[in-house]
Amino acid sequence: MTVAAGPANGERRLTIAEALREAxxxxxxxxxxxxxxxxDVGVPGGFGGAFGVYLGLTEExxxxxxxxxxxxxxxxxxxxIGAALMGMRPIPDLQYADFLFECMDELVNQAAKMRYMxxxxxxxxxxxxxxxxxxxxxxxxxxxxxxxxxxVPGLKVVCVSDAYHAKGLLxxxxxxxxxxxxxxxxxxxxxxxREQAGGMDLTAHVPEExxxxxxxxxxxxxxxxxxxxxxxQMSLYRALAAAEELAHDGIECEVIDPLTLxxxxxxxxxxxxxxxxRLVIAHEDTLTGGWGAExxxxxxxxxxxxxxAPIRRAASHDVPLPVAPVMEQTVVPSQARIKAAIxxxxxx
Amino acid sequence: xxxxxxxxxxxxxxxxxxxxxxxxLYRQMLLIRRFEERVYLLYLxxxxxxxxxxxxxxxAVAVGVCDVLQRTDWxxxxxxxxxxxxxxxxxxxxxxxxxxxxxxxxxxxxxGSMHLGDPSVGMxxxxxxxxxxxxxxxxxxxxxxxxxxxxxxxxxxxxxASNEGAFHEGLNFAAVQHLPIVFACENNLYGxxxxxxxxxxxxxxxxxxxxxxxRGEIVDGMDVLAAREAAGRxxxxxxxxxxxxxxxxxxxxxxGHSRGDVRGYRSRDEEADWKERDPIVRLRERLALTLxxxxxxxxxxxxxxALDEAVEFARQSxxxxxxxxxxxxxxxxxxxxxxx
Numbered sequence: 001m002t003v004a005a006g007p008a009n010g011e012r013r014l015t016i017a018e019a020l021r022e023a024x025x026x027x028x029x030x031x032x033x034x035x036x037x038x039x040d041v042g043v044p045g046g047f048g049g050a051f052g053v054y055l056g057l058t059e060e061x062x063x064x065x066x067x068x069x070x071x072x073x074x075x076x077x078x079x080x081i082g083a084a085l086m087g088m089r090p091i092p093d094l095q096y097a098d099f100l101f102e103c104m105d106e107l108v109n110q111a112a113k114m115r116y117m118x119x120x121x122x123x124x125x126x127x128x129x130x131x132x133x134x135x136x137x138x139x140x141x142x143x144x145x146x147x148x149x150x151x152v153p154g155l156k157v158v159c160v161s162d163a164y165h166a167k168g169l170l171x172x173x174x175x176x177x178x179x180x181x182x183x184x185x186x187x188x189x190x191x192x193x194r195e196q197a198g199g200m201d202l203t204a205h206v207p208e209e210x211x212x213x214x215x216x217x218x219x220x221x222x223x224x225x226x227x228x229x230x231x232x233q234m235s236l237y238r239a240l241a242a243a244e245e246l247a248h249d250g251i252e253c254e255v256i257d258p259l260t261l262x263x264x265x266x267x268x269x270x271x272x273x274x275x276x277x278r279l280v281i282a283h284e285d286t287l288t289g290g291w292g293a294e295x296x297x298x299x300x301x302x303x304x305x306x307x308x309a310p311i312r313r314a315a316s317h318d319v320p321l322p323v324a325p326v327m328e329q330t331v332v333p334s335q336a337r338i339k340a341a342i343x344x345x346x347x348x
Numbered sequence: 349x350x351x352x353x354x355x356x357x358x359x360x361x362x363x364x365x366x367x368x369x370x371x372x373l374y375r376q377m378l379l380i381r382r383f384e385e386r387v388y389l390l391y392l393x394x395x396x397x398x399x400x401x402x403x404x405x406x407x408a409v410a411v412g413v414c415d416v417l418q419r420t421d422w423x424x425x426x427x428x429x430x431x432x433x434x435x436x437x438x439x440x441x442x443x444x445x446x447x448x449x450x451x452x453x454x455x456x457x458x459x460g461s462m463h464l465g466d467p468s469v470g471m472x473x474x475x476x477x478x479x480x481x482x483x484x485x486x487x488x489x490x491x492x493x494x495x496x497x498x499x500x501x502x503x504x505x506x507x508x509a510s511n512e513g514a515f516h517e518g519l520n521f522a523a524v525q526h527l528p529i530v531f532a533c534e535n536n537l538y539g540x541x542x543x544x545x546x547x548x549x550x551x552x553x554x555x556x557x558x559x560x561x562x563r564g565e566i567v568d569g570m571d572v573l574a575a576r577e578a579a580g581r582x583x584x585x586x587x588x589x590x591x592x593x594x595x596x597x598x599x600x601x602x603x604g605h606s607r608g609d610v611r612g613y614r615s616r617d618e619e620a621d622w623k624e625r626d627p628i629v630r631l632r633e634r635l636a637l638t639l640x641x642x643x644x645x646x647x648x649x650x651x652x653x654a655l656d657e658a659v660e661f662a663r664q665s666x667x668x669x670x671x672x673x674x675x676x677x678x679x680x681x682x683x684x685x686x687x688x
Contacts, residue, residue, distance in 0.1 A: 074483045075521035082487015117463045117473040119456035123679040154677045177679035216682035263683040
């Protein structure tokens with residue numbers, strides 16, 4: 001079990017956007033086969049990608065390796081997959097995870113299956129970065145669609161929440177020989193001039209020296225004995241805030257960030273559940289068929305006799321996302337809703 | 349089969365074909381024709397599982413195009429890939445064993461008829477989603493461009509795929525990136541049972557090239573020498589850095605779309621007209637003007653013998669181990685693997 005170290009004084013702190021940029025730059029310096037491809041990624045005078053992650057990269061690496069494309073998600077994904085099949089290590093960008101549905105054939109039928117169909121002769125080493133999350137953008141620019149891909153054998157699914165793990169995992173993903181979908185929350189980037197997550201400090205300690213964080217490894221963000229809470233991205237921070245409130249009532253939450261959703265770090269999660277006897281899952285993806293359902297099923301299969309109460313989930317309600325902030329906040333799992341789920345789990 | 353005849357493309361064209369080379373083209377087309385006939389019979393007899401999409405009638409396209417490719421060039425193929433696979437040099441025995449679902453198959457039994465391929469000869473596992481190859485092929489071309497190799501990628505697809513979004517996105521992207529790709533459309537007039545003219549007001553797929561600023565050309569897909577010549581030009585241009593082109597081969601599949609298709613949607617007169625243009629018969633007649641019939645008959649015998657041997661190899665080959673089904677989805681397995 002890995003417990004994330006707290007920040008020490010005087011250490012270097014970066015936002016997720018900065019950490020991702022640093023990871024990409026390091027990997028592009030390390031391996032000339034790494035390249036970026038997508039819409040608005042390197043246009044001079046442009047945005048540096050939809051969320052500013054790529055600012056400055058074109059100046060260092062040039063347009064041969066920072067490739068701007070038409071608005072053609074199928075072509076971007078197909079080009080990345082084909083190049084990966086030929087030994088390159090592309091990092092395609094689709095701006096919003098909602099646009100993944102434009103290239104489901106490329107991702108699900110091609111990227112995920114080429115290795116298997118070729119009997120191991122080919123591989124698809126690529127990392128598709130996918131910004132997710134509600135931010136008053138409505139039904140088609142705010143979804144958290146990671147669970148669709150958790151259902152696809154052949155893909156790996158990563159879901160980052162802080163700068164330290166974002167950098168370490170992105171570097172691991174670039175060097176991984178399998179296709180990795182890398183989900184990042186729009187409200188957690190910390191890009192300058194962009195929305196912040198309700199005044200939260202969006203920086204984290206990121207060491208100067210090179211490091212990697214392994215795919216398939218969860219982290220315990222807060223140790224506790226009363227109940228295990230597994231949560232990602234905004235739901236993770238809301239769960240951590242709820243945990244602080246509940247500590248006053250004597251409920252000590254063990255909060256786990258799974259970081260990789262496919263494959264799940266069962267070892268870390270099961271060990272915690274066996275210790276606490278209780279499990280709450282929180283994610284911004286919708287409830288029905290969400291990855292929380294898969295985790296609940298696995299815990300029920302492997303840890304049922306350790307459970308002292310039914311598993312509880314706090315997820316987005318099963319409706320499309322509305323824009324009006326007051327309605328949007330009803331749909332996503334709020335801190336209050338996550339707290340209530342934990343309390344209910346601890347009642348039994 | 350990627351040519352071992354030492355024929356080289358000229359800068360903007362393709363060299364003449366001598367009689368020995370023509371005989372080789374004949375042999376390759378005949379091998380595909382007889383392969384398709386054999387495997388269909390074996391399928392009906394229950395020796396080959398799954399389904400089959402045969403390509404009798406379309407052999408000139410596969411053989412003509414692949415004849416101008418190097419072994420290091422790549423192709424993508426479709427749900428109808430047997431001809432492309434044999435023409436690009438996939439081992440006959442490994443292809444046959446793959447259809448039998450045997451461990452010695454070119455994909456170890458995991459691919460089957462619709463995913464025939466072998467990276468060692470430059471063929472991805474065939475992509476059986478209509479239009480699926482049209483975007484993936486751009487990545488092959490992009491990699492060649494970025495790695496500054498002189499390789500070329502050819503995307504085989506049908507008339508049906510030309511109405512998929514993937515066709516348009518792939519062609520446009522290849523065009524703006526000046527990628528070394530030849531889009532080779534086999535227009536066999538029907539998408540399964542639906543006539544192409546009912547799905548497009550544009551009668552020729554090749555004219556769509558103009559929409560993307562690339563060269564488009566209509567080619568007689570029933571003439572292997574015409575197919576070879578057109579492909580030779582397009583490949584030479586792509587190799588020279590002049591970007592992609594769209595070749596439309598007018599062709600016809602003599603068999604049904606897949607197993608059990610009795611072809612009720614087209615007339616026997618139409619079929620007879622196209623069989624008059626059978627590319628194998630045409631080339632044999634041409635060769636008979638200069639070669640002794642005995643040499644042609646000997647080629648036929650060699651093809652039959654090779655197929656006999658391939659079928660026997662497939663029959664004798666071991667089945668895959670059942671547990672092998674559970675491995676191979678990932679290059680790097682993390683955590684537990686599936687267990688039977």
